Each structure stands twice: as structure tokens, then as C-alpha cells.
Amino acid sequence: MTGLVFPHTFVPWFRSVAPYIHAYRGETFVVGMPGELVAAGKLNGFVQDLAIMHAMGIKLVLVHGFRPQVNEQLLAKGQTPRYSHGRRITDAVALDCAQEAAGQLRFEIEAAFSQGLPNTPMANATVRVVSGNFLTARPVGIVDGVDFQHSGLVRKVDGAAIQRAIDIGAIVLLSPFGFSPTGEAFNLSMEDVATSTAIALQADKLLFVCEVPGVPENPDDPDSPIDTELAVADADRMLAKAGPAPQPTEVAFYLRHCAEACRAGVERSHIIPFAVDGALLQEVYTHDGIGTMVVDEKLESLREATSDDVAGIIQLIEPFERDGTLVKRSRTEIERDAELYTVIEHDGVIFGCAALYPYVDARTAEMAALTVSAEVQGQGDGDRLLKRIEQRAKAMGLDSIFVLTTRTMHWFIKRGFQQVDPEWLPEERKRKYNWDRRSLVLVKRFN
Numbered sequence: 001m002t003g004l005v006f007p008h009t010f011v012p013w014f015r016s017v018a019p020y021i022h023a024y025r026g027e028t029f030v031v032g033m034p035g036e037l038v039a040a041g042k043l044n045g046f047v048q049d050l051a052i053m054h055a056m057g058i059k060l061v062l063v064h065g066f067r068p069q070v071n072e073q074l075l076a077k078g079q080t081p082r083y084s085h086g087r088r089i090t091d092a093v094a095l096d097c098a099q100e101a102a103g104q105l106r107f108e109i110e111a112a113f114s115q116g117l118p119n120t121p122m123a124n125a126t127v128r129v130v131s132g133n134f135l136t137a138r139p140v141g142i143v144d145g146v147d148f149q150h151s152g153l154v155r156k157v158d159g160a161a162i163q164r165a166i167d168i169g170a171i172v173l174l175s176p177f178g179f180s181p182t183g184e185a186f187n188l189s190m191e192d193v194a195t196s197t198a199i200a201l202q203a204d205k206l207l208f209v210c211e212v213p214g215v216p217e218n219p220d221d222p223d224s225p226i227d228t229e230l231a232v233a234d235a236d237r238m239l240a241k242a243g244p245a246p247q248p249t250e251v252a253f254y255l256r257h258c259a260e261a262c263r264a265g266v267e268r269s270h271i272i273p274f275a276v277d278g279a280l281l282q283e284v285y286t287h288d289g290i291g292t293m294v295v296d297e298k299l300e301s302l303r304e305a306t307s308d309d310v311a312g313i314i315q316l317i318e319p320f321e322r323d324g325t326l327v328k329r330s331r332t333e334i335e336r337d338a339e340l341y342t343v344i345e346h347d348g349v350i351f352g353c354a355a356l357y358p359y360v361d362a363r364t365a366e367m368a369a370l371t372v373s374a375e376v377q378g379q380g381d382g383d384r385l386l387k388r389i390e391q392r393a394k395a396m397g398l399d400s401i402f403v404l405t406t407r408t409m410h411w412f413i414k415r416g417f418q419q420v421d422p423e424w425l426p427e428e429r430k431r432k433y434n435w436d437r438r439s440l441v442l443v444k445r446f447n
Helices: 002-024 035-039 043-055 067-076 092-113 159-167 190-201 232-242 251-263 279-285 307-322 331-336 381-395 409-413
Strands: 028-033 059-064 135-139 152-157 171-174 177-179 185-187 205-210 229-231 268-273 292-295 300-304 341-346 349-359 364-372 400-405 418-420 440-445
Touching (some): 002 279, 028 043, 035 092, 043 059, 043 092, 059 092, 059 159, 059 190, 067 092, 092 171, 092 185, 135 185, 152 177, 152 190, 159 171, 159 190, 171 190, 190 205, 205 251, 205 279, 229 232, 232 251, 232 292, 251 268, 251 292, 268 279, 300 381, 307 331, 307 349, 341 381, 364 381, 409 418, 409 440
Parallel strands (some): 028 205, 205 268, 229 292, 364 400
Antiparallel strands (some): 177 185, 349 364, 400 440, 418 440
16 A cells, blocks of 8 residues: 555655755755754754754854753753853763763764664764864853853854864764863853854754744734744744743744854754754755744845746746646746746745736736646735736736636636637737647726
């Protein structure tokens, strides 16, 4: 039974992933992983997903945290973890605990990357992990009368050294420790290290795989769906309302680091839940992802096509030509008419298109090749394309637009189109009408 189903599910899925594999090959991702992920037993699956991304050509820097592990060490020594202003107060005992926790975690992470059992995602994988003193730190100091002692902030990231390591195919593993020029050790936060590293490398993505599922569309509603894409300006407004966010379980805790990274030149920052198996792969290799992506501006754009979009348009419409939904167009024709197309692009991938062929003497135009990828249908992209085509036709001073269709007449009728006889068509278009195909002619008049 599996053999019958597998090709019909795996093949379309793998093809849908291909544009992202091409787009991200050679790009640099910084991934922040809190210690809570390890405590929740998610390390092996998480490392396997990182190894898959590495095999697909993504350059990776992994920054681990160790909050629960340090707390466990402190409690075992009869000490109480202390925090202020959302940051650990690191006395001499806490610093020792942090060093022990970091050593143990680094050992576990490197061991996970070294697995090679048959019939697992790590089989035949050779992943080299490089660590080192890439971070220079400075003390937090005394804030509002609180002495943070050995807690520090990132002063400098040796981005050139990290870049050399990832360029030769290694994954760089960073612990949240830094050293001053005098050799003094400071306990840093994973979020500060990951953000500073992403900025220093001008990484393509900063991803926090963390305790929260993402940013809700309505922060006041606990049942609100996750906002899959958030502009930095919107994130800043949300952070202004949220105020201080001392706990990692609060959305603003990670959101402020994402916004900081994007303002400093990182193209995209993500908040992803580690509770969902494969969340990292879903976020990177699917259209809508699973968490929240923070961007300097909205990545999805509705715009007129250029000659650079021809390949994307062809790839989009080919499946619909094969099943007969669309009339097959020659590639030469699409290249010639590229400027007549409107496209919806998201993160460099074209997910929708439509063309407008004007017949100025008849004061009408044909809308052709209206296509939305099956992966994102039902999200209103068809309506957005139709609205833009109508705007373009009206700007030309035309009175109507028309479509020829054999399968989607009800969609157009719901949007104000009316059926007419093919004889209504402009003479030039009528000469090219395929009477064997018997397409319905639907017209939408503007006045």
C-alpha cells in the first residue's frame, strides 16, 4: 500500500521544496537554541534537522543556551538562581555552574552531530563542529544598584574567523561565554550572542527555536493564530506596548532580539517552537512556515513582472498547462510578453501570476494565465491578482476585461463576470479562438 501512495505524496512535496533548496544554498543562518530544548529531550531530532539543512548547502552557526542546566547545578549546590532586569546575576558559584553546564552541553551537542546509525537522518552524514574563543565580552556592571558580577554583554564577534570556518563546511558552535582582553570570563545570554553573531556575519537568517510558538496576531487573545510574517515597524509597536520582558516564555523576550537583528541588516529573523517536531525544516522549507518571521519590510510583493521572472512564471503555470486548466503558451511568447504579467512573489519565489492583453480599439483586455500555486490557494491571492489586473485595465482607459475558461467559470461569476457569446470577442481575438476547446467567454464591465 505504501508503494502506491508514496509517489503521489512525496514527489509533489519534494518538488515544492526545491525552490527553497536553490534559494538558500550558500546562505548563512544563525540558529539560537535555548537549554530548555535539550531539557525537553528534543536535541537529537533538532540536530538531525540541522544536519539536513547543512547537507543542502546552508552555512550554519549554532548558539546554545543553558538556563535550566545552570539552575539545576545551582540547586544541587544549595544555591538559589538570582535574576534582575531579565538577566542572571552571575556570582562566582553561578559562573562555575555555567562553565560545567556549558561543557556538558557542548559534549552532548557534538555527540549528537557525530551519530551515523543506519536508517537515520544522520546516516552517511559527515558534520564537523568547530568551537572557539570567537567572542569578546564586557561586564554588565551595576544597573539600578544591582551588581551583575560575572554577567556580561557581547563586545565583539570575530566574524572573519567564524566565516572562514563555515566556508570550509564546518558548523560553528558557540557557547554563551565571552572573555575580556584580560582573560576574565563572562556569562552571556544565548539571545545576545546569537543576535550579535547574526549582525556581525550579516547573516541571511537568525532563527530562535524556542519555548514560544511565535507572535500571535492578537497578543491579548491566547487563542489567536500565529502571525507568520511581521514587519519590524509592527514589531516595534508591539514591543513598546509590552514593556520589559523578563521571562523567555514571553513573546517579547525573543521578539526584541529579532527586531534588533533586522534593523542591523539581517534580512529575516524567526521565532519557532521547539515543541513541534521538525519545526526548523517547516519554517525554512515551506511557504507559510510554522512560526513568526520578522522582516524589515513585507517579503510578499504584488508587482509587475520583468524578464527575470520568466523562469518562475513558467515553473508556476506548467502543472496547470499539463492538466488542461490553462492553454499551453510557448516559452518565446511568455518571454516576449513578460511586461504584461503581474506576479505575486514571496521570499524570491513566484506563487501567483496573471497577464493582461489589451485590445485598445475594442476598449477591452483579456486577462490570461491567472494562476495561483496549489500550495497557497485559498488565501486570497487570486483576488489580489484580479484587482491589480482591473486597476491596470482601468488605467489604460478600458471599459472591461474578459477571460476564456473551461473549468473555473463559477469563480469568475462570483466576482462580477458575465457569460457572453464568443462572437462578442474583439475581431483580432476571435480569429485566435479555439472552437474545439469551446472555452466560455466571461466579461466584467467596469461601468
